[in-house]
Amino acid sequence: MEVVILILKGYLLFTIGIMVIYSIRHVIFTLNRLFSEQRIYYQDIIDTDLKTVSVLIPMHNEEKVAAHILNLLIEADYDRDKLEIIPINDFSEDGTRAILDSYAAKYPFIKPLHRNEGDRGKPAALNAAMEKASGEIIIVFDADYLPPKGLLKNIAVCFTDPEVGAVMGRVVPYNTKKNILTRLLDLERTGGYQVDQQARYNMKLLPQYGGTVGGFRRKEVMELGSFNIRSLAEDTELTYRLAVNGWKILYANRAECYEEVPEEWEVRARQIRRWSRGHNDVMFRYFFRLLKARHLSFREKFDGSLLLMIYMVPVILLLGLLDSLALFFLGEMEIFAGLFFLIFIGAYNTFGNFAPFYQIGTGCFLDGAIHRILLLPLLLFNFFFNMWHITRGFLDTALDIVSRRKAHWQKTERFGNDPKVEA
Amino acid sequence: MLLLCTILLVGLFMLPFLPAIREVMRKDDASPLFINMEYSKDPRYFAISFRRLLLKSAGDLPEGIHNITISKSETIKITNQADVPSDSLIENVFYVKNSLKTGSKVSLQKETYCQGNAQIGESNSIKAVACDGNVDVGKDSTFLRWIDSEKDMTIAENCNLGISATCSGKLSIAVGCTFMRLYGAPIIIAENNMISPAGGESVKYRTVVDGAPTERGISSLPPHDIRNSNLIAEGSLSIGEHAVIHGHIKSHGKIVLGASAVVMGNLFAEKDIEVGPGSRVYGSIFSQGCVKLQQGVTVGDAGRIKSVIGKKGISLECGVRVYGYVATEGKGIVG
Numbered sequence: 073m074e075v076v077i078l079i080l081k082g083y084l085l086f087t088i089g090i091m092v093i094y095s096i097r098h099v100i101f102t103l104n105r106l107f108s109e110q111r112i113y114y115q116d117i118i119d120t121d122l123k124t125v126s127v128l129i130p131m132h133n134e135e136k137v138a139a140h141i142l143n144l145l146i147e148a149d150y151d152r153d154k155l156e157i158i159p160i161n162d163f164s165e166d167g168t169r170a171i172l173d174s175y176a177a178k179y180p181f182i183k184p185l186h187r188n189e190g191d192r193g194k195p196a197a198l199n200a201a202m203e204k205a206s207g208e209i210i211i212v213f214d215a216d217y218l219p220p221k222g223l224l225k226n227i228a229v230c231f232t233d234p235e236v237g238a239v240m241g242r243v244v245p246y247n248t249k250k251n252i253l254t255r256l257l258d259l260e261r262t263g264g265y266q267v268d269q270q271a272r273y274n275m276k277l278l279p280q281y282g283g284t285v286g287g288f289r290r291k292e293v294m295e296l297g298s299f300n301i302r303s304l305a306e307d308t309e310l311t312y313r314l315a316v317n318g319w320k321i322l323y324a325n326r327a328e329c330y331e332e333v334p335e336e337w338e339v340r341a342r343q344i345r346r347w348s349r350g351h352n353d354v355m356f357r358y359f360f361r362l363l364k365a366r367h368l369s370f371r372e373k374f375d376g377s378l379l380l381m382i383y384m385v386p387v388i389l390l391l392g393l394l395d396s397l398a399l400f401f402l403g404e405m406e407i408f409a410g411l412f413f414l415i416f417i418g419a420y421n422t423f424g425n426f427a428p429f430y431q432i433g434t435g436c437f438l439d440g441a442i443h444r445i446l447l448l449p450l451l452l453f454n455f456f457f458n459m460w461h462i463t464r465g466f467l468d469t470a471l472d473i474v475s476r477r478k479a480h481w482q483k484t485e486r487f488g489n490d491p492k493v494e495a
Numbered sequence: 496m497l498l499l500c501t502i503l504l505v506g507l508f509m510l511p512f513l514p515a516i517r518e519v520m521r522k523d524d525a526s527p528l529f530i531n532m533e534y535s536k537d538p539r540y541f542a543i544s545f546r547r548l549l550l551k552s553a554g555d556l557p558e559g560i561h562n563i564t565i566s567k568s569e570t571i572k573i574t575n576q577a578d579v580p581s582d583s584l585i586e587n588v589f590y591v592k593n594s595l596k597t598g599s600k601v602s603l604q605k606e607t608y609c610q611g612n613a614q615i616g617e618s619n620s621i622k623a624v625a626c627d628g629n630v631d632v633g634k635d636s637t638f639l640r641w642i643d644s645e646k647d648m649t650i651a652e653n654c655n656l657g658i659s660a661t662c663s664g665k666l667s668i669a670v671g672c673t674f675m676r677l678y679g680a681p682i683i684i685a686e687n688n689m690i691s692p693a694g695g696e697s698v699k700y701r702t703v704v705d706g707a708p709t710e711r712g713i714s715s716l717p718p719h720d721i722r723n724s725n726l727i728a729e730g731s732l733s734i735g736e737h738a739v740i741h742g743h744i745k746s747h748g749k750i751v752l753g754a755s756a757v758v759m760g761n762l763f764a765e766k767d768i769e770v771g772p773g774s775r776v777y778g779s780i781f782s783q784g785c786v787k788l789q790q791g792v793t794v795g796d797a798g799r800i801k802s803v804i805g806k807k808g809i810s811l812e813c814g815v816r817v818y819g820y821v822a823t824e825g826k827g828i829v830g
Contacts, residue, residue: 111783117802118538118820119779149535222535232779233763234709234725234743249525258527276765318711328530367711443524449511450519 077404080395087392090385097378101271102434111274113324114230122228124154126207126290130197131159132483134215135167141217142175142182150224152181158205161186162197193480195299195306202290202298211287216486218246218330226327227287237292237319238310240269241285241327247487250335255447256454257333263432266439269323277375278315279323283307304479305350312358315376318367335487341461343484348465351383353472386459387466538678538820539661542625542643549608553590560587581616670813670830677821684829685813707742718753736771743778782806788815795819
């Protein structure tokens with residue numbers, strides 16, 4: 073029994089250690105954004121010799137939104153001779169095919185890919201489209217995104233740097249007004265992009281390619297094996313695959329694009345559970361490869377490891393909470409009282425979660441959106457919500473590994489019939 | 496007592512949530528963050544936008560003083576031709592339908608639009624000028640915002656070019672000028688001191704070979720070396736005189752390019768970039784530090800646009816020629 077208690081106490085201290093490490097990490101990021109010198113992105117470069125671009129838009133039953141993104145991409149200021157748009161109709165059963173064909177008939181540079189056989193899901197769709205694409209650079213958008221006119225140039229310009237393998241732009245929700253969930257997700261995005269990603273870019277760490285509003289080198293990614301069709305976090309996997317092979321991933325804060333965020337808690341729960349399942353799968357497969365990578369600095373490896381583990385932290389915390397309860401009932405809580413530990417974990421949301429209070433507050437401040445900072449305390453509930461569903465995603469991953477079952481891609485449900493920015 | 500404590504506890508617990516609940520109810524800041532959906536990078540944006548707004552508001556108005564709305568309510572002075580005497584002050588937006596000439600020490604305190612040629616005298620102080628013809632600027636003049644021409648522009652010594660000096664044609668700048676952004680086809684520094692660039696004027700534009708291999712871990716290259724690859728240096732990189740690189744160069748430290756070297760691709764560095772006299776870079780140059788282009792350096796080629804970006808500062812010496820765009824957040828110095 074003494075050994076069990078020792079293990080439980082040891083785990084409690086381990087949990088506290090993890091929280092302290094992540095807290096310090098995010099304090100450093102926030103201070104970096106507020107007070108340190110900022111690295112500029114390449115958006116100031118004007119160059120008539122930008123690379124050829126293929127824009128890929130995976131679509132599964134996207135008749136509600138397909139026309140919007142195509143209309144915006146038609147207006148893009150990228151050289152038409154160097155641009156092709158490939159909307160990927162991936163087993164759609166609605167009117168998506170007809171919409172895409174009508175655009176293709178009108179615009180020769182829109183070249184739809186209709187898929188009705190083979191593997192389903194975003195990674196498989198992207199792989200098929202990359203085989204068809206001719207662009208040197210692939211830029212990916214989800215179907216509900218609203219790209220501004222100058223976005224493609226902003227993304228493509230960074231590939232004039234021979235070391236850049238991928239780039240990630242900033243995602244901004246347009247349906248913030250809908251309800252409290254969309255407002256809280258807007259806050260998370262602000263902290264995640266304006267502070268977290270930009271600080272990682274400033275500090276030459278490892279910004280993350282997020283799978284949409286971003287681009288990568290087609291030939292080089294295909295040579296590395298394209299996307300893993302079994303992965304539910306193909307974006308995270310690409311980030312680490314490129315990084316361990318010596319490519320740099322950039323973050324472009326000015327390359328902004330609107331997206332739709334989930335409007336229902338149930339949909340958000342499924343989304344974050346899928347992210348957790350996919351991200352943790354990548355963690356198990358890339359953790360040691362990252363540590364052994366030849367072209368990464370110690371700082372990149374260290375922070376890359378923390379980023380890899382980010383979806384495991386809530387699991388560690390939940391177990392820590394249960395651990396503290398066990399110790400309480402065993403009468404062995406000389407370290408911390410159970411209630412205090414609960415408060416401690418709650419407070420961790422303030423100091424160490426991947427989108428903590430001060431990071432989001434700073435992001436809002438930098439964006440000039442001052443009043444929404446008042447919503448920050450409500451993220452406490454979001455934190456526990458996320459912790460539960462991320463843990464479920466982690467358990468999914470564990471089961472995937474043990475049972476060798478195949479994960480199936482799940483599309484996030486769309487809400488807008490008429491996507492538009494409500495001022 | 497217990498009830499009081501409970502109420503107090505609940506009250507304290509609720510305290511941080513009250514402003515949040517208020518914001519949820521009132522939605523003072525619920526709109527999406529603004530993204531300009533029409534934004535498209537144009538180095539001449541300021542002037543082009545100003546021309547469009549001014550012509551929309553005042554294009555059909557006769558000579559005289561009028562009140563118009565551009566981005567806000569303004570008084571505008573419209574004239575067919577202007578010869579502004581020395582030591583004059585014009586406080587209104589100034590619209591000249593033909594040519595503009597100013598004497599010395601003239602102050603134009605609002606934006607000026609000239610549809611003919613413009614000849615700016617010495618020691619003028621001007622907020623902003625957009626011109627459809629050629630522009631000549633006398634020495635020691637200061638522009639607070641921008642200066643733009645649809646044709647060629649010549650800037651004499653010791654001018655402060657404000658935020659941007661841009662033109663569709665040739666932009667010639669004399670020594671002693673300071674700037675933040677320049678755009679021209681090409682930009683030429685102290686033309687009289689021009690020396691022939693490496694590769695010669697007749698060199699046809701050559702692009703980097705697609706799929707060129709990448710060499711890593713190089714810190715220096717000897718003079719006259721030839722490399723058919725991209726170079727990536729973990730630290731600083733020094734390239735000898737007359738070396739020829741048929742690829743792009745990236746350094747996580749400084750890049751020092753020796754005299755008369757030729758680089759077919761782009762130069763990227765996390766620290767300073769110094770390009771030696773007479774060298775030629777066919778691609779763009781980007782530094783998170785400073786960029787120094789020594790005498791006779793040529794960047795880019797006719798008919799193409801390339802950029803020189805130095806976050807902390809840019810120094811352009813005599814005879815430098817850049818086909819395209821030059822920008823810094825720091826101080827740009829000519830000479």
